Every structure is written in structure tokens, then in C-alpha cells.
Amino acid sequence: MEELKDKGMPHTSQKICDSIQKHPSYIGFIEEVQKLVSSSNVSVNNFNETLMKAMREKGIECHMKNNVFHWVASNKKYKMDSPIVDLAFFKRAQVQWDKRIHKSLNSMCSELGITLARARSSQDREELSEKWGELSNYDIDVSKYRPVYAPKDFLEVLLHLKSPNCKVYDIDPNWEFAHLPIKVKDLPELRQHYGELSRGEQILGTHTYGTLFEAERIQIGERVLAQHYAPVAQEYLKRGCPKNLRSEMWSLVLGADINMIQSEYYESLKNHTLYYDLMIDKLIIKDIQLTASNDDQYFVFEDVLYQVMLCFMRDGDILKHISSQPGYMQVILKGKQPTSENTMTFPPSGVIPFHGFTMYAAPICYLFQDPLKLYYVFRAFYLRYWHRLHRVCGHEQGIVSICLLFERLLQKFEPALWHHFREISISPIKVVFKWLMRAFSGHLPPEQVLQLWDLVLAYDSLEVIALLAVIIMIFRKDNLLQVTTLTNIESVLADISSINVIPLLQMALLK
Amino acid sequence: MKVTFCTDLDKSVVVTNCEKRGWVQVGPEDDWNIYWAGTLTCKSLFSVDSGYRMSDAQIINHFPNHYEISRKDLLVKNIKRYRRELEKEGNVIAEKGDSKYLHLDFIPVTFVLPADYNMFVEEYRKSPQSTWIMKPCGRSQGSGIFLINKLSKLKKWSRDTKHIFQPQLAKESYVISRYIDNPLLIGGKKFDMRLYVLVTSFRPLKAYQFKHGFCRFCTVKYDSSVAELDNMYVHLTNVSVQKHGGEYNSIHGGKLSVQNLRLHLESTRGKEVTEKLFDQISWLIIHSLKAVQPVIASDRHCFECYGYDIIIDNKLKPWLIEVNASPSLTSTTANDRILKYKLLDNIFSIIVPPSGFPDTRWNKIPTKEAMKDFELLIDEEIIQNEDPETSEKYGAKYSSMYRWR
Structure with a gap:
């Protein structure tokens, strides 16, 4: 909130008002208030007071507060400690990277003899529509498609980042991120940030506490949900969320309510999928096939993932909402006149999936039966957090900071291990990068991923992901110190299915 | 003295587990302590003709007449008998409501064919819309199973495999159970x-x-x-x-x-x-x-x-x-x-x-x-x-x- 205070509250409130008024749900909101004003609960004599009271009773006040909360959460700007540092180079690097990916998309198209976008034939449209609920049976051959890039390619890009403020004389410049001028938290700061964990408070997810504690958490949780106030729900998540309340708690914290507008919008995305055949569809289908379909924890959700991901790929709101606007192309539909209605932003959402992108959505499938609710929670999660994990940015929560945080913590707390990696010239970040980029999804069992993501929401921060990666390495230190090749190191860390997230984090943060 | 084990199944999961415990593999004729056997081996070991007597230091992985629970028809018979007995005792567990057992209604309504054919027809007539599943009693892994939704289909099937309903010639008996047509679905x-x-x-x-x-x-x-x-x-x-x-x-x-x-x-x-x-x-x-x-x-x-x-x-x-x-x-x-x-x-x-x-x-x-x-x-x-x-x-x-x- 610091940055909001800088320009003064009036400025911020004006901005919030403006943006809420532009929101599609605003009309409905005003109607509600108008209805209320004309009811007998509001009197002319004491207009202000009675209206406020009526709004409170009707839950409209809470609704408004939540809106403000969500606005602040998604428009947060972080203050950089060293304003002299020019962070524009991150932006330039992302633009370069976007260009490279787009180029690779185009060359894949010409190789395969296809176009980026075209209208579907009516026959294809019918088939797709008929099989919408079971898209795993939709007959499409994606065997020739390859993921555009994998985490390791992206890491390569990040390791080549060079800050104009800092000359690197290291002989091995692509080994670490230490030369980048970003400030990250140290352990005392993390302990302060994750207070509940570092104070050793009871948190759900540790086996030592019995059913009594869970029952207590459920009772409190139900009251939190009844109140329907997002900041309270966020606070609640800090001490762990019972499984049965998680879906609602997450929706509340993320502001992913569903009403007419949302379901109509989702329907329009579905229709867009039925009408337009995009090259990106095949990429995401391929990604689902490579990941979720082959995963014994997620294969049952294959069909719902197809629906959600296809819609996501053409959600233009995503492009608008991501602050560091992703690059995009303007594409003319195949065989159409180059008029404005035949021109499409490509990809419409600005998102080009990397190998494993589906894993941002897969764990959430455990929480919802309804694809619509799943869609909006996934989308909100993406807009608030995940997009920072696969884009070059200097943001405090961005992947570069997360990598740097991982390195600093490892170096400081296990210098022996750090030194060992130096000796064998293997960069520790290389080993854990896929965990970081996918926020551990697909690597930890679903319940553990969900508990980890509870903490992401609770503390509104991705730092916990870097912290967990460090702890897992330290946890396996003895085995790591005995091996000297990348393959062996990877096999030491290959199976982390026995990891318990909460107790490990607690152990590390406990003073 | 080492523990010895014997197995007639070529399953690495059995052998590696035993060896991990330091047990020594021996043949069936040797002195074994633990036998992980197939049901047939077990049957012959327990048969009177084998004359084999196990010592206190020998254990084996099957009960002699496990088929009382593993054969589809016998399981049903035993459960039906169990319910009747509890009911006779007046045990609360066998409490009924709406002509159903309240606490023991955990197997789909099942009859053995051909023996219970008339009882089946009676039950069938109560709700002719439902689907039934036919399973051969002695087979496994889904072989020989089919669904029927009409009595005529069952009759046709019995005509085609005539001997079935002539008990003296019966080679294979079947169980017919009400099909659970409202299963819980996940991902459809x-x-x-x-x-x-x-x-x-x-x-x-x-x-x-x-x-x-x-x-x-x-x-x-x-x-x-x-x-x-x-x-x-x-x-x-x-x-x-x-x-x-x-x-x-x-x-x-x-x-x-x-x-x-x-x-x-x-x-x-x-x-x-x-x-x-x-x-x-x-x-x-x-x-x-x-x-x-x-x-x-x-x-x-x-x-x-x-x-x-x-x-x-x-x-x-x-x-x-x-x-x-x-x-x-x-x-x-x-x-x-x-x-x-x-x-x-x-x-x-x-x-x-x-x-x-x-x-x-x-x-x-x-x-x-x-x-x-x-x-x-x-x-x-x-x-x-x-x-x-x-x-x-x-x-x-x-x-x-x-x-x-």
C-alpha cells in the first residue's frame, strides 16, 4: 500500500472509482443500490446513514470492499529500493524474447504448412461442439507440433540478462543471477513476512495436529466464508485451509465470483473456439497431452483441461490485464480480406504456452466440478501470479527475483552445498528451475501443491516457492554432496513426492 | 537359522520383498516357513491326498476355502445367509426399512443363475426398466460379462447357450446383479x-x-x-x-x-x-x-x-x-x-x-x-x-x- 500513499489517497480513490465504474458488473451494482434506495429501509431524512446501513445489511458494502481489495491486489506496484537502476533492460529482454517466440511460431507454421488463424469449417465446428465435453476424443493430429519452448530455454534467456549498470567480469557469466541489481529478502525478512510459520503456530498440513484442530479450522472457516470479506479470507489462509473450504476460500480471495457477465463471457470464449481454428490451440492441446494426460494425478481431468485451456488461449482480457503487456501479432484470417474484422490479435490472450503451462491449471481441477468456476479461479491466479513466472521482468515477485532469492538463500545457509555445485560447475538454479517456473505443480502431489498455493495467496507472494526449493535441496544435502554429475543430481531430486510442504517451511523459518 | 520362503508365482515383487528381509528361497519340497502360493497349489497342499502337515513354523497365503468369499455366487449366498441369521437374532444391524436392510444393503441385488431364475424374474418384474449385469461365477478379469435390459435378451441368451438352464448339464453358472447405472463419475x-x-x-x-x-x-x-x-x-x-x-x-x-x-x-x-x-x-x-x-x-x-x-x-x-x-x-x-x-x-x-x-x-x-x-x-x-x-x-x-x- 506504500506506493498508494505516495500520491495521496484522493488520487488512489479516484483511480479505483474510475476503474470500478468501467467494470462490466458496475451496472448491476448500481441497479442494486437504486433498488435499495427506493425500499422502505432508506429514508430521505437520514439518507446517508440509512443507505449505508441498508447496504451493509444487504452485503453490498462487503461486495464493494472486496472490489477495492481486489483492485489493490492486482494493481500493486512495488517500490524499487534503488531508483538509479534502470530496469528497462528487463522490458527490452522480454520484447526480444517475445520476438523470438513469434518467429519460431511463424517458422513452425511454414514448416507444417498451416496458418496462425483461420475460420473453422462448419463440419469441424460441429464436431468440436459435439465433443466439447470429451475433447480427448476430438480427432486432431498434433504429433508434428513441438512445444515452442521449455523451462530450460527460458532459463537460458534469463541467465543471459545483462544489466547496463553492472559490468560482469566473471569468467562464467551464465552461472548465476548475482549480478542483477534486484533486492530480494533475506531470511530475517522472510521470517517477518511469514510470521505465522516462523512463530511455529499451528498450521493445517502438519500431521502432528489432530482432527480437533481441523474441526476448529473448519468452524472458523465457515464463519469467514459467511462474512464474505476477502481480506479476512486471505488472513485465514495463513494457518492452512481445510480441503472442503478451499474452493470457496480461493474464489473469495481472488475475487473469482461467477455471475451472468462471467458466464456469458466464458460462453463467448467457447464460441470463439468453435469458430476459429488457431495454431495456438494445437500447442495447448499438445501441452495437455504431454503433461496432464500422461500424469496419474491429473489424467482424469484431461477433458475439462481442454475446455478451460482452449478458452484461456483466446481470452483477450488477459492481454489487457497483464501490466507488462506481452507482445502480440496482428494476423489476418486465412483467405480473408485484410479488413479490420478479419484481423485478429495473435495470440488473443498474449500467452504462448511453454512445455508444462497446463500445470498452472491442473491442480485447481481438484477443487471444482464446474469448468466455469475452475476457469475463473485459474485465470485470476494466472493474472495475479503465474504470468510473472514465465516472463522476463524485474518485479519483486518475478521469476528473476525468485531465482535470485533461491540463490542467495542457498549460498548463505548451505555454503558447503553451494561450493560443491561451484566445484562441479553445475548451476544450482538449473536443477530447480522447472519447479520454480511451474510453482511445483506436477512435481509435488496435488494436495501438497494446493497447500503451497494456499500460502502464495495468504501472503500474496511467490517467495515461498523459492524458499521451498532451497529447503528441499538442503533436505537432500547429504545425497547431493555425494554426486558430481548433472544426471545424478537430477535423480537425487527427481522424486519429491514424499515432501510435506508445511512442516518443511515451518522448520526452515522457525527462529 | 534363516527364514525360508517358497513361491510358485513368478512375481518379482514377492521375491524381492522376501530377499530384502534376508529370507532364503527354497523349493516346495524343502523346509519352507512362508509359502506365497497360487490358489491351485494351495488347494492341493490342503487336500487330504497330499498328506502334507504343516508345522507351527509354516504359514501360507490362502485359506483352504477362500472361494466362499471370492466366488461371486458364494459371496452372495453367504451374505444373504448372514443377514437372515442376524435378522433372526433380532440384531439391530439387520434392521429393515422399506423392505431393505438399512445397514447391510451393500451388494447390488443379485441372483445365481440358473438356480434362482424364478426369483430373478420376480425381482425383474418389479422394475422392468433397470439394467442387469451377467457375470460367470468362476471367471475373472471381466471375461464373459454382458449387460441386459430386457428379459427377452436373457431368454435369447439362454436359448443360444442351451445347456445353461439344464442344471444337470450346467458347465458354468452365472450371477445376475442389478447394474449400478448411476455410478459416481469423475471427469465424466x-x-x-x-x-x-x-x-x-x-x-x-x-x-x-x-x-x-x-x-x-x-x-x-x-x-x-x-x-x-x-x-x-x-x-x-x-x-x-x-x-x-x-x-x-x-x-x-x-x-x-x-x-x-x-x-x-x-x-x-x-x-x-x-x-x-x-x-x-x-x-x-x-x-x-x-x-x-x-x-x-x-x-x-x-x-x-x-x-x-x-x-x-x-x-x-x-x-x-x-x-x-x-x-x-x-x-x-x-x-x-x-x-x-x-x-x-x-x-x-x-x-x-x-x-x-x-x-x-x-x-x-x-x-x-x-x-x-x-x-x-x-x-x-x-x-x-x-x-x-x-x-x-x-x-x-x-x-x-x-x-x-
């Missing part, structure tokens, strides 16, 4: 659950339930329409059936862990109903075992691991489909191998006394540590002694077992 697909239960004694009953297990999914969307009645990929979850489907994935093999099923159910349906479901599952396992308790020869040399097949309907009610006395130890996937390895390890941990040597004179009360990932379902010996201290020691699970309301 039907599944059944495979759970593992270890019995170390029937009198007194000592049974343990393995914490891990899996759900086997059909590869094709569930569709109860008549048109799909003959499509076994829609209806049968057996891996041996699904494997032949085009959609079969050999990496996960259509298997989801029970823990993950539970996570999904608790997240989407709530905690209470999920807990009730799993309590009901333990309940039905216990009563299926109690149903065969009087007829099984409870030989003290025997222990047995059963594979329970359970289907959950969309009201979250579990139904017992069948019990397998030699559940597959073949691994179809990597996780399968881990699970089955652990299963065998944990079984050996329970059946071998703390001394490390098989001994039939042992009271078969393992320590809590020895149970590992098994949970005590019931131990009648402990219940009888009702020593509050021991009950605490062995976990509270069984003490709530007789809670039927």
Missing part, C-alpha cells in the same frame, strides 16, 4: 476402487485395511444409453478389458490413487459425506468378512490378502462388487510397482511375529509400528478383552466399528 468417466484387505484369522476375526489403493477408470465417457450397452469400454473398469481400448494410456494405466480421489471428493463434495463414504467402505468390508466367518476353515497357518472391488454411486454410496483372493501383483505402471511392493512389505510385517520367525502359536496381535500402512479394521480378540489400554495402543478405529447409527 466411470471407475471402480481396488482396496486391499489382509485377514490373519477368521475366528477370531482379525482384519486390516491397506491405506493405499486405486481407482480404475474407464477410458471412454460414461453413457448409460441403450446404444452403448454393449460397449464394454464404457462399463467395465477392469484393466484387462481397458488395455485393449484405443485410449489406454500405459503411463498411468487409468489408475488414480485413493488419496487423490479423497482429495477431490472432500474438495468438491465436502468433508462429512466423504468421511461417511470411507466409513461405509470399512463397514462393508467388515461385514462381508463376518458373513463368511462361519464357513471359512480358519486354519492358523493361513493369512490372505483380498482385493476388494467397490463401485461408488452418485449418491456416494459404496457397493461391494466382488472380492478377489489373489489380487494381481503384476505392475502396469511405475506407481503400481511402488504400491504393490509396499503392500507385500507391509503384509509380511504384520504376519511375522516380533521374533522374526513365523509361528502359528503367536497371538497375531502386531504392534502399531508393524502395521505400517495397514489400519486395523477389526480384531475380535482385542474387542473381547476390551482392555481400554490395548484399545488405545492399537488405534481407535475398531472401537467405533460397532457404531451403526
Whole structure:
């Protein structure tokens, strides 16, 4: 909130008002208030007071507060400690990277003899529509498609980042991120940030506490949900969320309510999928096939993932909402006149999936039966957090900071291990990068991923992901110190299915 | 002295587990302590003609007449008899409401054909819309199974396989059960659950339930329409059936862990109903075992691991489909191998006394540590002694077992 205070509250409130008024749900909101004003609960004599009271009773006040909360959460700007540092180079690097990916998309198209976008034939449209609920049976051959890039390619890009403020004389410049001028938290700061964990408070997810504690958490949780106030729900998540309340708690914290507008919008995305055949569809289908379909924890959700991901790929709101606007192309539909209605932003959402992108959505499938609710929670999660994990940015929560945080913590707390990696010239970040980029999804069992993501929401921060990666390495230190090749190191860390997230984090943060 | 083991199954999961314990493999003619045998070997060992007498230091993995629970027709007979007996006693467990057993209604209505044909027709007429499933009693892995929705279809089938309804010529009897046509679906697909239960004694009953297990999914969307009645990929979850489907994935093999099923159910349906479901599952396992308790020869040399097949309907009610006395130890996937390895390890941990040597004179009360990932379902010996201290020691699970309301 610091940055909001800088320009003064009036400025911020004006901005919030403006943006809420532009929101599609605003009309409905005003109607509600108008209805209320004309009811007998509001009197002319004491207009202000009675209206406020009526709004409170009707839950409209809470609704408004939540809106403000969500606005602040998604428009947060972080203050950089060293304003002299020019962070524009991150932006330039992302633009370069976007260009490279787009180029690779185009060359894949010409190789395969296809176009980026075209209208579907009516026959294809019918088939797709008929099989919408079971898209795993939709007959499409994606065997020739390859993921555009994998985490390791992206890491390569990040390791080549060079800050104009800092000359690197290291002989091995692509080994670490230490030369980048970003400030990250140290352990005392993390302990302060994750207070509940570092104070050793009871948190759900540790086996030592019995059913009594869970029952207590459920009772409190139900009251939190009844109140329907997002900041309270966020606070609640800090001490762990019972499984049965998680879906609602997450929706509340993320502001992913569903009403007419949302379901109509989702329907329009579905229709867009039925009408337009995009090259990106095949990429995401391929990604689902490579990941979720082959995963014994997620294969049952294959069909719902197809629906959600296809819609996501053409959600233009995503492009608008991501602050560091992703690059995009303007594409003319195949065989159409180059008029404005035949021109499409490509990809419409600005998102080009990397190998494993589906894993941002897969764990959430455990929480919802309804694809619509799943869609909006996934989308909100993406807009608030995940997009920072696969884009070059200097943001405090961005992947570069997360990598740097991982390195600093490892170096400081296990210098022996750090030194060992130096000796064998293997960069520790290389080993854990896929965990970081996918926020551990697909690597930890679903319940553990969900508990980890509870903490992401609770503390509104991705730092916990870097912290967990460090702890897992330290946890396996003895085995790591005995091996000297990348393959062996990877096999030491290959199976982390026995990891318990909460107790490990607690152990590390406990003073 | 070393423990010796013998096995006639060429299953690495058995051999590696035994060897890990330092046991030495010997032939069937040698002095063995533990025999992991196929049911046929077991049958001949126990037969009178074999003249084989086991010593106190020998244990084997089947009860002589396990078919009382593993044959589809006998299981049904035993459960029906068990209910009748409890009812006669006036036991509350056998309480009825709306002409159904309130607490013992855990198997779909089933008749043995040809013997119960008339009873079946009577039941059929009550609701002619329902679908029935025909299964040959003695076969497994989904072979010979088909669905019928019309009496005429059954009649036609009996004409085509004429001898069936002439008992003197009958080669194969069938069970016909009401088909659970409202199964719980996940991702639109039907599944059944495979759970593992270890019995170390029937009198007194000592049974343990393995914490891990899996759900086997059909590869094709569930569709109860008549048109799909003959499509076994829609209806049968057996891996041996699904494997032949085009959609079969050999990496996960259509298997989801029970823990993950539970996570999904608790997240989407709530905690209470999920807990009730799993309590009901333990309940039905216990009563299926109690149903065969009087007829099984409870030989003290025997222990047995059963594979329970359970289907959950969309009201979250579990139904017992069948019990397998030699559940597959073949691994179809990597996780399968881990699970089955652990299963065998944990079984050996329970059946071998703390001394490390098989001994039939042992009271078969393992320590809590020895149970590992098994949970005590019931131990009648402990219940009888009702020593509050021991009950605490062995976990509270069984003490709530007789809670039927």
C-alpha cells in the first residue's frame, strides 16, 4: 500500500472509482443500490446513514470492499529500493524474447504448412461442439507440433540478462543471477513476512495436529466464508485451509465470483473456439497431452483441461490485464480480406504456452466440478501470479527475483552445498528451475501443491516457492554432496513426492 | 537359522520383498516357513491326498476355502445367509426399512443363475426398466460379462447357450446383479476402487485395511444409453478389458490413487459425506468378512490378502462388487510397482511375529509400528478383552466399528 500513499489517497480513490465504474458488473451494482434506495429501509431524512446501513445489511458494502481489495491486489506496484537502476533492460529482454517466440511460431507454421488463424469449417465446428465435453476424443493430429519452448530455454534467456549498470567480469557469466541489481529478502525478512510459520503456530498440513484442530479450522472457516470479506479470507489462509473450504476460500480471495457477465463471457470464449481454428490451440492441446494426460494425478481431468485451456488461449482480457503487456501479432484470417474484422490479435490472450503451462491449471481441477468456476479461479491466479513466472521482468515477485532469492538463500545457509555445485560447475538454479517456473505443480502431489498455493495467496507472494526449493535441496544435502554429475543430481531430486510442504517451511523459518 | 520362503508365482515383487528381509528361497519340497502360493497349489497342499502337515513354523497365503468369499455366487449366498441369521437374532444391524436392510444393503441385488431364475424374474418384474449385469461365477478379469435390459435378451441368451438352464448339464453358472447405472463419475468417466484387505484369522476375526489403493477408470465417457450397452469400454473398469481400448494410456494405466480421489471428493463434495463414504467402505468390508466367518476353515497357518472391488454411486454410496483372493501383483505402471511392493512389505510385517520367525502359536496381535500402512479394521480378540489400554495402543478405529447409527 506504500506506493498508494505516495500520491495521496484522493488520487488512489479516484483511480479505483474510475476503474470500478468501467467494470462490466458496475451496472448491476448500481441497479442494486437504486433498488435499495427506493425500499422502505432508506429514508430521505437520514439518507446517508440509512443507505449505508441498508447496504451493509444487504452485503453490498462487503461486495464493494472486496472490489477495492481486489483492485489493490492486482494493481500493486512495488517500490524499487534503488531508483538509479534502470530496469528497462528487463522490458527490452522480454520484447526480444517475445520476438523470438513469434518467429519460431511463424517458422513452425511454414514448416507444417498451416496458418496462425483461420475460420473453422462448419463440419469441424460441429464436431468440436459435439465433443466439447470429451475433447480427448476430438480427432486432431498434433504429433508434428513441438512445444515452442521449455523451462530450460527460458532459463537460458534469463541467465543471459545483462544489466547496463553492472559490468560482469566473471569468467562464467551464465552461472548465476548475482549480478542483477534486484533486492530480494533475506531470511530475517522472510521470517517477518511469514510470521505465522516462523512463530511455529499451528498450521493445517502438519500431521502432528489432530482432527480437533481441523474441526476448529473448519468452524472458523465457515464463519469467514459467511462474512464474505476477502481480506479476512486471505488472513485465514495463513494457518492452512481445510480441503472442503478451499474452493470457496480461493474464489473469495481472488475475487473469482461467477455471475451472468462471467458466464456469458466464458460462453463467448467457447464460441470463439468453435469458430476459429488457431495454431495456438494445437500447442495447448499438445501441452495437455504431454503433461496432464500422461500424469496419474491429473489424467482424469484431461477433458475439462481442454475446455478451460482452449478458452484461456483466446481470452483477450488477459492481454489487457497483464501490466507488462506481452507482445502480440496482428494476423489476418486465412483467405480473408485484410479488413479490420478479419484481423485478429495473435495470440488473443498474449500467452504462448511453454512445455508444462497446463500445470498452472491442473491442480485447481481438484477443487471444482464446474469448468466455469475452475476457469475463473485459474485465470485470476494466472493474472495475479503465474504470468510473472514465465516472463522476463524485474518485479519483486518475478521469476528473476525468485531465482535470485533461491540463490542467495542457498549460498548463505548451505555454503558447503553451494561450493560443491561451484566445484562441479553445475548451476544450482538449473536443477530447480522447472519447479520454480511451474510453482511445483506436477512435481509435488496435488494436495501438497494446493497447500503451497494456499500460502502464495495468504501472503500474496511467490517467495515461498523459492524458499521451498532451497529447503528441499538442503533436505537432500547429504545425497547431493555425494554426486558430481548433472544426471545424478537430477535423480537425487527427481522424486519429491514424499515432501510435506508445511512442516518443511515451518522448520526452515522457525527462529 | 534363516527364514525360508517358497513361491510358485513368478512375481518379482514377492521375491524381492522376501530377499530384502534376508529370507532364503527354497523349493516346495524343502523346509519352507512362508509359502506365497497360487490358489491351485494351495488347494492341493490342503487336500487330504497330499498328506502334507504343516508345522507351527509354516504359514501360507490362502485359506483352504477362500472361494466362499471370492466366488461371486458364494459371496452372495453367504451374505444373504448372514443377514437372515442376524435378522433372526433380532440384531439391530439387520434392521429393515422399506423392505431393505438399512445397514447391510451393500451388494447390488443379485441372483445365481440358473438356480434362482424364478426369483430373478420376480425381482425383474418389479422394475422392468433397470439394467442387469451377467457375470460367470468362476471367471475373472471381466471375461464373459454382458449387460441386459430386457428379459427377452436373457431368454435369447439362454436359448443360444442351451445347456445353461439344464442344471444337470450346467458347465458354468452365472450371477445376475442389478447394474449400478448411476455410478459416481469423475471427469465424466466411470471407475471402480481396488482396496486391499489382509485377514490373519477368521475366528477370531482379525482384519486390516491397506491405506493405499486405486481407482480404475474407464477410458471412454460414461453413457448409460441403450446404444452403448454393449460397449464394454464404457462399463467395465477392469484393466484387462481397458488395455485393449484405443485410449489406454500405459503411463498411468487409468489408475488414480485413493488419496487423490479423497482429495477431490472432500474438495468438491465436502468433508462429512466423504468421511461417511470411507466409513461405509470399512463397514462393508467388515461385514462381508463376518458373513463368511462361519464357513471359512480358519486354519492358523493361513493369512490372505483380498482385493476388494467397490463401485461408488452418485449418491456416494459404496457397493461391494466382488472380492478377489489373489489380487494381481503384476505392475502396469511405475506407481503400481511402488504400491504393490509396499503392500507385500507391509503384509509380511504384520504376519511375522516380533521374533522374526513365523509361528502359528503367536497371538497375531502386531504392534502399531508393524502395521505400517495397514489400519486395523477389526480384531475380535482385542474387542473381547476390551482392555481400554490395548484399545488405545492399537488405534481407535475398531472401537467405533460397532457404531451403526
